[in-house]
Amino acid sequence: MPPPAGRLVIRSGREYHRPAPAGSTESSPAPLPGPGAAGRDGSIWGSTRLPDGGVRSSMLDMELIRKDREAVATALAKRLDPAEVNRALDEIQRLDQERRALIGEIDADRQRRKAEARAYAEAKRAGREPEVVAPEAGRKQLSELESELDDVQGRLRTAMSELPNLPADDVVAGGKEANRVVKTFGTAPVIEKVRDHVELSRMLGLVDHERGVKLGGSGFWMYTGMGARLEWALLNFLIDENVKAGYEFLLPPHLLLDTAGFAAGQFPKFYDDVYHLDRESGPRGQFLLPTSETAILGAYQDEILDTTTLPLKRFAYTPCYRREAAGSHSDERGTVRGHQFNKVEIFQFTLPEQADAALEEMVTHAESLVEKLGLHYQRSLLSAGDASASMRKTLDIEVWMPSMDKYKEVSSVSWAGDYQARRAAIRYREPGGKQTRFVHTLNGSSLATSRLFPAILEQFQQPDGSVLVPEVLRDRLGVDRLTPGR
RNA sequence: GGAGACUUCGCCUAGUCUGGUCUAUGGCGCCGCACUGCUAAUGCGGUUGGGGUCUUAAAGCCCCUCCCGGGUUCGAAUCCCGGAGUCUCCGCCA
Numbered sequence: 001m002p003p004p005a006g007r008l009v010i011r012s013g014r015e016y017h018r019p020a021p022a023g024s025t026e027s028s029p030a031p032l033p034g035p036g037a038a039g040r041d042g043s044i045w046g047s048t049r050l051p052d053g054g055v056r057s058s059m060l061d062m063e064l065i066r067k068d069r070e071a072v073a074t075a076l077a078k079r080l081d082p083a084e085v086n087r088a089l090d091e092i093q094r095l096d097q098e099r100r101a102l103i104g105e106i107d108a109d110r111q112r113r114k115a116e117a118r119a120y121a122e123a124k125r126a127g128r129e130p131e132v133v134a135p136e137a138g139r140k141q142l143s144e145l146e147s148e149l150d151d152v153q154g155r156l157r158t159a160m161s162e163l164p165n166l167p168a169d170d171v172v173a174g175g176k177e178a179n180r181v182v183k184t185f186g187t188a189p190v191i192e193k194v195r196d197h198v199e200l201s202r203m204l205g206l207v208d209h210e211r212g213v214k215l216g217g218s219g220f221w222m223y224t225g226m227g228a229r230l231e232w233a234l235l236n237f238l239i240d241e242n243v244k245a246g247y248e249f250l251l252p253p254h255l256l257l258d259t260a261g262f263a264a265g266q267f268p269k270f271y272d273d274v275y276h277l278d279r280e281s282g283p284r285g286q287f288l289l290p291t292s293e294t295a296i297l298g299a300y301q302d303e304i305l306d307t308t309t310l311p312l313k314r315f316a317y318t319p320c321y322r323r324e325a326a327g328s329h330s331d332e333r334g335t336v337r338g339h340q341f342n343k344v345e346i347f348q349f350t351l352p353e354q355a356d357a358a359l360e361e362m363v364t365h366a367e368s369l370v371e372k373l374g375l376h377y378q379r380s381l382l383s384a385g386d387a388s389a390s391m392r393k394t395l396d397i398e399v400w401m402p403s404m405d406k407y408k409e410v411s412s413v414s415w416a417g418d419y420q421a422r423r424a425a426i427r428y429r430e431p432g433g434k435q436t437r438f439v440h441t442l443n444g445s446s447l448a449t450s451r452l453f454p455a456i457l458e459q460f461q462q463p464d465g466s467v468l469v470p471e472v473l474r475d476r477l478g479v480d481r482l483t484p485g486r
Numbered sequence: 487g488g489a490g491a492c493u494u495c496g497c498c499u500a501g502u503c504u505g506g507u508c509u510a511u512g513g514c515g516c517c518g519c520a521c522u523g524c525u526a527a528u529g530c531g532g533u534u535g536g537g538g539u540c541u542u543a544a545a546g547c548c549c550c551u552c553c554c555g556g557g558u559u560c561g562a563a564u565c566c567c568g569g570a571g572u573c574u575c576c577g578c579c580a
Contacts, residue, residue: 100537100538100539103537103538103539103549104538104539104548104549106549107537107538107539107548107549107550108548108549110548110549110550111548111549113560113561114549114561116560116561117506117559117560117561118506118561119560120506120560120561121506121507121560121561122506122507124506125506125507130560131560284569284570304496304535436535436536
């Protein structure tokens with residue numbers, strides 16, 4: 001007996017949602033069971049609207065690969081082994097050629113058949129006996145070519161979808177060690193005897209880890225009392241600030257269709273890192289969003305945006321659900337890493353030429369929030385290897401955690417170029433011209449409260465174990481200090 | 487959850503019963519041009535989105551696109567099957 005549809009399970013996606021490996025002869029990644037089954041392109045994340053190897057087939061610009069393969073290879077080499085890059089590009093170019101050759105044959109064949117049907121109708125209208133052209137053979141040949149094309153396009157899409165974005169020029173190769181701190185705000189407070197946030201929230205009755213685990217299992221917690229109010233006050237503070245900065249507030253569904261995960265670039269790479277709803281059949285799988293970025297981008301899939309509305313600024317609050325299967329770090333206790341945490345996310349859809357300014361605006365805005373809370377932080381420019389694969393450039397805002405003697409990310413602000421827009425088919429029309437082009441997308445946390453919360457406790461702790469409430473939150477909380485009694 | 491109606495190129499809409507002249511009608515909006523001593527009226531023209539080909543580029547040409555997928559047929563917006571969505575009524579429910 002299969003589990004009932006709709007039951008939430010932690011499921012490995014590997015058995016049937018992964019695309020076929022490059023070079024495989026599988027025509028599609030998803031021979032899904034059940035009625036209705038997969039769409040024409042056989043993939044769960046195939047476009048709902050753009051068939052025939054349309055825009056969604058290329059995450060990177062195929063034109064660019066054809067015309068300046070060297071530039072693409074050089075940029076990708078910041079993230080991948082050069083030999084691997086070459087192999088992938090060879091495969092892609094071979095499939096691209098094969099695809100175009102097949103399309104040529106199919107189009108010619110269709111043109112011939114259309115002419116024959118017209119001639120038939122013409123003859124009949126004129127009262128002549130129409131000449132029947134051997135239909136069977138011709139049709140069979142065409143459908144064979146078509147399925148061959150489906151196969152090639154499926155493989156091309158798979159190969160393309162596994163390539164990361166091209167890192168920006170000022171993003172260097174390397175991993176964490178190559179990240180560069182480019183700005184620091186404030187100084188680390190001097191604290192004689194540092195209590196960590198877990199101890200503080202226990203003393204102050206802010207977070208109940210035991211009951212959280214009882215409810216959700218390992219990796220969950222429950223905010224309680226003033227802790228819940230502090231978390232809520234933070235969220236409301238962030239929401240108000242984002243509205244003031246000109247972003248429109250969205251409260252999206254938390255369950256999204258797989259197409260949205262693909263569009264954002266989270267699938268196929270991170271398929272196994274999110275929670276999937278178990279459904280027995282069909283390509284319309286659903287998952288719990290790992291960040292509202294996925295929802296904001298997905299909301300505009302397949303749309304041609306009115307140029308006058310750009311840059312389109314949106315923000316959303318949702319919990320973020322993540323499997324975090326990679327194993328926990330010993331220093332990431334408390335609310336620093338869990339399967340569910342709260343985050344407010346800002347997002348912009350821009351013209352390509354607006355993207356630079358938008359990135360700076362978003363980072364500065366996110367930083368202003370941390371500053372208003374009075375927290376000491378630094379800004380880092382991430383290296384190609386440490387940034388998310390969908391992004392051309394990422395800046396992290398990292399807040400000081402006294403107990404760890406480390407800076408932890410509270411915001412990650414990124415420019416995706418047109419990578420996500422291609423996957424999601426989000427375009428704008430050239431003013432004057434009739435051509436459509438892909439928008440640029442940018443996203444950033446503003447902010448992750450599960451990281452702000454411990455930073456506030458630790459940076460503002462007092463010798464007696466109480467914690468000073470940041471001034472901007474005092475009205476919302478009704479107290480200026482958290483003490484054990486309350 | 488059950489029943490019915492519906493989904494057409496930005497919006498509205500004709501066409502679907504009775505397959506071909508649909509290379510999709512008309513209106514609105516938008517863009518351009520003409521005319522007029524203002525941005526008004528009128529007239530003319532243009533206006534889905536993809537892919538391929540050719541080209542420095544544009545234009546042109548070809549294929550696909552009438553919610554999505556499949557089928558029947560020489561030929562599908564139109565007929566058949568499956569799916570998605572919207573609306574109405576009924577049922578259930580926080």
